[in-house]
Amino acid sequence: MGTLIKNQLCAEGIAKRYGSFVALDDVSISVRAGEFLTLLGPSGSGKTTLLMILAGFVDPSAGRLLEDGVDITRRPPEKRNFGMVFQGYALFPHMSVFDNVAFALRVRKVDASARRERVTRILDVVGLGAHSHKRPHQLSGGQQQRVAIARALVFEPELLLLDEPLSALDKNMREQLQVELRRIHRQVGTTFMFVTHDQEEALALSTRIAIFDKGELVQIDTPEQIYACPVNRFVGEFLGKMNVFALDSQREDGEITLGNCGAAVLRAKSCGGCGPKVLAVRPEHMKLHVRPPIPSTDNVVMGTIVERMFHGSRTTFSIRTSVGNSTGCNVLIDAPPDHPARTLGSTAPVWLSWCPSNSILLAA
Numbered sequence: 325m326g327t328l329i330k331n332q333l334c335a336e337g338i339a340k341r342y343g344s345f346v347a348l349d350d351v352s353i354s355v356r357a358g359e360f361l362t363l364l365g366p367s368g369s370g371k372t373t374l375l376m377i378l379a380g381f382v383d384p385s386a387g388r389l390l391e392d393g394v395d396i397t398r399r400p401p402e403k404r405n406f407g408m409v410f411q412g413y414a415l416f417p418h419m420s421v422f423d424n425v426a427f428a429l430r431v432r433k434v435d436a437s438a439r440r441e442r443v444t445r446i447l448d449v450v451g452l453g454a455h456s457h458k459r460p461h462q463l464s465g466g467q468q469q470r471v472a473i474a475r476a477l478v479f480e481p482e483l484l485l486l487d488e489p490l491s492a493l494d495k496n497m498r499e500q501l502q503v504e505l506r507r508i509h510r511q512v513g514t515t516f517m518f519v520t521h522d523q524e525e526a527l528a529l530s531t532r533i534a535i536f537d538k539g540e541l542v543q544i545d546t547p548e549q550i551y552a553c554p555v556n557r558f559v560g561e562f563l564g565k566m567n568v569f570a571l572d573s574q575r576e577d578g579e580i581t582l583g584n585c586g587a588a589v590l591r592a593k594s595c596g597g598c599g600p601k602v603l604a605v606r607p608e609h610m611k612l613h614v615r616p617p618i619p620s621t622d623n624v625v626m627g628t629i630v631e632r633m634f635h636g637s638r639t640t641f642s643i644r645t646s647v648g649n650s651t652g653c654n655v656l657i658d659a660p661p662d663h664p665a666r667t668l669g670s671t672a673p674v675w676l677s678w679c680p681s682n683s684i685l686l687a688a
């Protein structure tokens with residue numbers, strides 16, 4: 325028997341219009357109990373608007389919100405029992421870490437001994453047990469954000485809404501806090517709904533990712549599934565690097581002909597969508613050869629090296645292929661720094677090969 329998935333919160337046909345501008349267009353999304361769901365999309369795609377509607381700070385122009393089947397669309401924010409963490413920490417500067425976290429409980433009239441016990445426990449969860457007496461200005465940015473997370477979790481919300489909570493931190497601190505967030509999520513078991521425009525962060529943290537573009541929900545699935553099978557070129561390119569070839573023609577069986585220079589015949593799996601397609605391959609699935617590869621069932625195209633960039637643990641080659649469209653295509657591929665192609669001149673031929681099952685046909 326399959327696992328029964330419990331939907332904790334359902335947004336049905338949510339729209340938000342500001343005058344004639346459509347910030348959200350008919351978005352339906354279900355949040356599953358206990359998951360780490362990330363809303364990912366470019367700036368202005370509607371992620372924060374949806375989070376604010378779920379929190380109750382913004383009214384939708386259309387649609388409704390159901391929590392465990394109960395309509396909460398018009399319920400005020402303070403009655404929703406959702407925690408919120410923003411990019412700015414908004415801590416009280418004159419209060420200690422302990423009092424900042426205890427504040428939410430004092431407002432809810434939790435008695436002093438229960439308050440002490442709950443604040444101590446949640447400060448331990450976020451790793452700040454030894455800092456409870458400090459003021460916010462005595463903490464690093466990452467520690468202040470952990471206070472904000474503790475404050476949002478201490479009243480045991482059913483759902484934690486996090487809007488770009490790591491974006492003000494430097495790269496190292498950000499990566500540390502990503503690991504912390506995953507651990508905290510696992511430890512407390514609360515449902516997390518997280519907004520970011522950082523693709524790697526979304527892939528690393530989430531149990532599911534919802535991709536937004538221009539106010540529409542384009543795809544929602546596990547990180548692995550979206551990465552391997554994006555529904556269109558926008559999603560594929562937004563979620564990681566992708567080499568894309570224009571298509572000349574396509575046969576029913578997934579065999580396609582590329583380009584007008586020697587016309588390589590390639591095979592691909594289709595990821596659905598109608599209309600014009602492109603052939604897309606993730607760079608890590610491509611192999612770079614300095615001699616024609618031994619004939620196999622792999623796809624093979626020829627090209628020349630345009631540029632090479634040394635990154636220490638790898639070298640990125642930019643390769644112009646003779647297939648794609650009339651001017652050819654530029655392909656980026658990473659190889660070990662000692663790859664034999666490192667010594668080749670710019671006109672020397674190279675070959676790229678990849679397994680057909682790793683090329684996908686995407687709606688352009």
Ligand SMILES: Nc1ncnc2c1ncn2[C@@H]1O[C@H](COP(=O)(O)OP(=O)(O)OP(=O)(O)O)[C@@H](O)[C@H]1O
Binds near residue numbers: 369
């Ligand atoms: N109060 C408002 N009045 C008019 N337009 C608004 C208002 N709030 C948001 N918008 C517009 O709605 C669109 C979606 O905004 P939103 O903040 O949800 O995007 P986002 O995906 O969270 O972007 P970012 O990553 O930059 O925060 C934007 O074009 C924004 O300018």
